[in-house]
Structure formats: C-alpha cells, structure tokens
Amino acid sequence: MATLETLERRLQELEDREGIRECLARYTFNADLGHYEEWARNFTPDGVMDTATEHLVGYEQLLGHLQDPSGSQKAIEHRSTHNTVNLFIRVAGDTAWAEGYQLILVKDVDGDERRVYRMGLNHWDFEKIDGRWFIQKRIRREVGQKAGDEDVIKDYLNT
Amino acid sequence: MATLETLERRLQELEDREGIRECLARYTFNADLGHYEEWARNFTPDGVMDTATEHLVGYEQLLGHLQDPSGSQKAIEHRSTHNTVNLFIRVAGDTAWAEGYQLILVKDVDGDERRVYRMGLNHWDFEKIDGRWFIQKRIRREVGQKAGDEDVIKDYLNT
Amino acid sequence: MATLETLERRLQELEDREGIRECLARYTFNADLGHYEEWARNFTPDGVMDTATEHLVGYEQLLGHLQDPSGSQKAIEHRSTHNTVNLFIRVAGDTAWAEGYQLILVKDVDGDERRVYRMGLNHWDFEKIDGRWFIQKRIRREVGQKAGDEDVIKDYLNT
Numbered sequence: 177m178a179t180l181e182t183l184e185r186r187l188q189e190l191e192d193r194e195g196i197r198e199c200l201a202r203y204t205f206n207a208d209l210g211h212y213e214e215w216a217r218n219f220t221p222d223g224v225m226d227t228a229t230e231h232l233v234g235y236e237q238l239l240g241h242l243q244d245p246s247g248s249q250k251a252i253e254h255r256s257t258h259n260t261v262n263l264f265i266r267v268a269g270d271t272a273w274a275e276g277y278q279l280i281l282v283k284d285v286d287g288d289e290r291r292v293y294r295m296g297l298n299h300w301d302f303e304k305i306d307g308r309w310f311i312q313k314r315i316r317r318e319v320g321q322k323a324g325d326e327d328v329i330k331d332y333l334n335t
Numbered sequence: 336m337a338t339l340e341t342l343e344r345r346l347q348e349l350e351d352r353e354g355i356r357e358c359l360a361r362y363t364f365n366a367d368l369g370h371y372e373e374w375a376r377n378f379t380p381d382g383v384m385d386t387a388t389e390h391l392v393g394y395e396q397l398l399g400h401l402q403d404p405s406g407s408q409k410a411i412e413h414r415s416t417h418n419t420v421n422l423f424i425r426v427a428g429d430t431a432w433a434e435g436y437q438l439i440l441v442k443d444v445d446g447d448e449r450r451v452y453r454m455g456l457n458h459w460d461f462e463k464i465d466g467r468w469f470i471q472k473r474i475r476r477e478v479g480q481k482a483g484d485e486d487v488i489k490d491y492l493n494t
Numbered sequence: 495m496a497t498l499e500t501l502e503r504r505l506q507e508l509e510d511r512e513g514i515r516e517c518l519a520r521y522t523f524n525a526d527l528g529h530y531e532e533w534a535r536n537f538t539p540d541g542v543m544d545t546a547t548e549h550l551v552g553y554e555q556l557l558g559h560l561q562d563p564s565g566s567q568k569a570i571e572h573r574s575t576h577n578t579v580n581l582f583i584r585v586a587g588d589t590a591w592a593e594g595y596q597l598i599l600v601k602d603v604d605g606d607e608r609r610v611y612r613m614g615l616n617h618w619d620f621e622k623i624d625g626r627w628f629i630q631k632r633i634r635r636e637v638g639q640k641a642g643d644e645d646v647i648k649d650y651l652n653t
Contacts, residue, residue, distance in 0.1 A: 178501075178502040179498070183498065183502060183505060186505055186509065187505060190505075190508055261577045261578065262519040262523070264519040275523070277575050279577065279599065291607075291609075292599050292608035292610065293608070319526070319575055320573045329527065332520060333529070
C-alpha cells in the first residue's frame with residue numbers, strides 16, 4: 177500500500193530521469209554552440225570520454241578536446257546538431273546509467289546541403305552532485321565501424 | 336519532509352513537462368500531415384512565430400502561413416517529418432519555456448531519396464489553458480545561418 | 495484534494511509512459527544490433543506488425559522477419575539506427591497507445607556516407623504484462639508513399 181515515503185521514492189526516480197535528459201540536452205547545446213567550458217563542466221571532475229580514438233579524463237583534457245583547433249568538434253562547430261534519442265535510463269540513488277544513440281547532422285561549409293555526419297552508440301554513467309546530474313563516463317562507438325557496435329549498448333538487455 | 340502537498344506539486348511539474356512534449360508532438364504531426372487549423376490552434380490566440388524571415392502573430396496569420404500555396408510548408412507537405420529533440424524544459428505555474436532542436440527531413444518529390452532539409456534552434460514559451468499546454472511564442476533560427484545560432488538557445492545556461 | 499490514492503494513480507501513469515519509451519528504445523537497439531529473439535519477444539505473444547507490405551502475427555513470424563536473409567532488416571543490419579521521436583502516449587490501465595515517427599538512418603556498405611533511409615509514421619498499441627510494456631500492434635506507413643500518411647497517425651487529434 178502506498179505511503180508518502182514510497183510515493184516520494186518513485187517520484188524522485190522520475191525526476192532523476194528528467195535530470196539526466198537535461199544533462200544530455202546541455203551536452204548537445206554546449207557542443208554545437210561553442211560553450212566549451214560549460215561542456216567540460218557537464219562532466220564530473222573525474223569525467224571520462226572514451227571514443228575509441230580518444231580517451232579523455234578530467235576537466236582539462238575534456239576542455240582541450242573541444243578547444244583543439246584541429247579537433248573533431250572545431251571542424252563542425254556552429255554547423256552541427258548533436259541529437260540524443262532512444263534513451264534507456266536506470267537510476268540507483270545518486271548514480272545512474274543510460275544507453276542510447278547520438279546522431280550528428282552537419283550543414284556544409286559552403287552551400288545549403290545538410291547531411292548525416294555521425295551515428296554514435298553510447299553508454300553513459302552519471303553522478304548526481306548537489307541535486308544536479310553530471311556525466312561521469314561516456315563510452316561512444318560509431319555505427320558500422322568494425323566492432324563498433326558490439327559492446328557499448330548492452331546493459332539494457334539485462335533489465 | 337514530504338507531504339501530500341509537496342508531492343502533488345512535484346508530480347504536477349512532471350505532468351506539465353509531459354503536456355509540453357505532447358504539444359510539440361502535435362505541432363509536428365499537424366505540420367506534416369496538413370492539419371492546418373489544428374496546427375494554428377496549437378498556439379495561444381495571441382501566439383507568435385518568429386523565424387527570422389517571418390513574424391506571425393495570431394491565429395489568422397499562423398493559419399495563412401501554412402495554407403499559403405507558395406509558402407515554405409506547402410513546398411514539403413506530405414513529404415516531411417518535423418522532429419523535436421533534446422528538449423530542456425522549465426515550468427512555472429501555468430507558463431513554461433523550452434529550448435531544443437527541430438529537424439526537418441524531406442523525401443524528394445520524385446525518386447526515393449530522403450534528405451536533411453532544415454536544422455532549427457528553438458526557444459518556445461508556453462501557456463497552460465484549461466489544463467492543456469499551447470505555444471505562446473516560438474523563436475526559431477537555422478543552424479549555420481549567419482548569427483543564427485547566437486541568441487535563441489541560451490536560457491538553459493542559467494539553470 | 496489530493497490523496498495517496500489519487501497521487502499514486504497519477505504517478506503510475508507517468509511511470510507507464512516511461513515504460514513505453516523504454517519498450518520502444520529496446521525495439522530500436524534490438525533491431526539495429528541484431529538481437530533477433532529479444533526484438534521478437536518485445537511484442538506480446540499475439541503481437542502484430544502491419545507495414546503495408548507485410549502483415550506479421552506472433553513470435554515465429556516476427557522472428558522470421560528479422561532473420562530472413564533477403565529481408566529488409568538484414569539488408570541494413572549493423573549499419574542502421576532506428577530513431578523514435580515525437581511520441582504522443584495515452585495509457586488506460588494495462589493497455590496504451592502511442593503515435594510518433596520512427597526514422598532510419600543508414601551508413602553505406604562501402605565508404606563513409608550516411609543517409610536518411612526511411613521515415614515511418616506509426617501507431618502502436620501496447621500491453622503491460624507483469625509490470626513490463628510490450629508492443630501488441632504496430633501499424634507503420636512510410637512518409638510520402640501514396641496514401642501512406644493518411645490513416646496511421648490520427649488518434650492524437652481526438653485528445
């Protein structure tokens with residue numbers, strides 16, 4: 177039978193899922209609009225980004241990734257949309273994980289064409305600090321890369 | 336400590352976010368499927384759409400925008416999908432705002448090709464009337480347009 | 495005035511919507527990653543998929559659809575992302591329906607190009623069994639097919 181305590185616990189879980197969706201919305205806006213510091217601070221201080229070609233740890237490395245003039249993000253800055261879809265989320269207190277896709281669309285430098293640029297498979301770990309959710313670890317692999325899609329999205333199978 | 340009143344307030348906030356997602360789903364279906372009047376009535380009576388090239392106010396102007404035989408929507412009607420993603424929502428009583436992307440994909444008139452047609456950055460203001468959420472104002476700018484992405488999505492930075 | 499019973503009913507509705515979003519996330523992961531049995535078991539035992547060209551009923555037919563070496567899914571397996579967006583959901587006890595889009599993006603077999611492959615209009619019926627949501631029926635039509643978009647997404651108009 178429902179009590180204030182059981183209802184609050186269930187409500188908190190739904191609020192946490194909203195907080196995680198917001199964290200990932202922040203990620204996309206900050207990446208596309210060139211808010212480097214906000215993007216890096218959306219990870220925990222020990223945050224990790226593992227993209228097969230890069231393994232970044234902590235604020236300075238994450239910030240450097242976005243600011244690198246020859247980096248992957250600078251190449252599409254202000255012409256891109258990162259789009260997070262199909263989120264599958266599990267919360268356990270102040271930690272959580274999610275799996276889902278993040279698609280990047282890009283407008284050409286010249287002309288009016290837009291195209292599908294990347295299709296990423298993702299597993300994220302999150303931590304809640306002072307009521308706000310942050311990315312603790314992001315593992316990303318590109319669809320169709322050799323062995324790219326084997327290991328990243330799998331925890332949902334066990335729930 | 337939780338009370339019925341505090342739990343109901345938190346629950347109402349989550350229900351309002353669902354209502355806002357529904358309002359934007361209605362927008363996409365009505366636009367793509369040619370439901371002109373339903374599309375225009377999904378705004379408040381004083382509803383505004385600001386797209387850089389157009390500034391529409393109120394039901395008649397909004398309706399005219401969709402019905403215009405030489406307009407931007409008629410050009411892609413029944414070949415398009417509008418797709419709203421990365422929603423960041425804030426509710427305050429019977430008003431709310433959201434920021435996020437709306438991507439348009441279009442199938443060619445002839446042939447079997449589909450392409451990315453538009454990538455819009457959006458700030459929406461909403462009002463709740465008789466329990467249902469409506470768009471009071473939509474500001475939209477295209478990704479990659481000169482100055483297009485500077486000002487539209489920014490309120491999320493302050494939350 | 496709010497009671498534990500009314501709050502729990504409203505909370506349950508939100509949890510059910512989350513469960514339906516999860517069911518559709520499972521659909522996309524299983525389809526793209528080649529989890530045939532999990533994909534077929536994500537329907538109820540009498541589950542139906544109606545795609546205009548195919549009318550599949552029950553686990554064996556659904557499983558066969560994905561495993562068919564000359565089928566539509568095998569053709570894009572491990573190169574695709576299915577993406578469910580703009581969900582409009584209504585729950586009634588242990589049944590529910592949703593309407594929305596499912597877009598498929600595909601990476602070319604050779605080369606590094608990615609493209610918009612399909613844009614599907616969908617009406618889903620769901621059933622909750624032992625606390626988990628399953629697809630009981632999926633009706634899908636392709637945008638821009640003759641008569642494709644007339645009848646599938648319409649129930650949202652009446653809510």
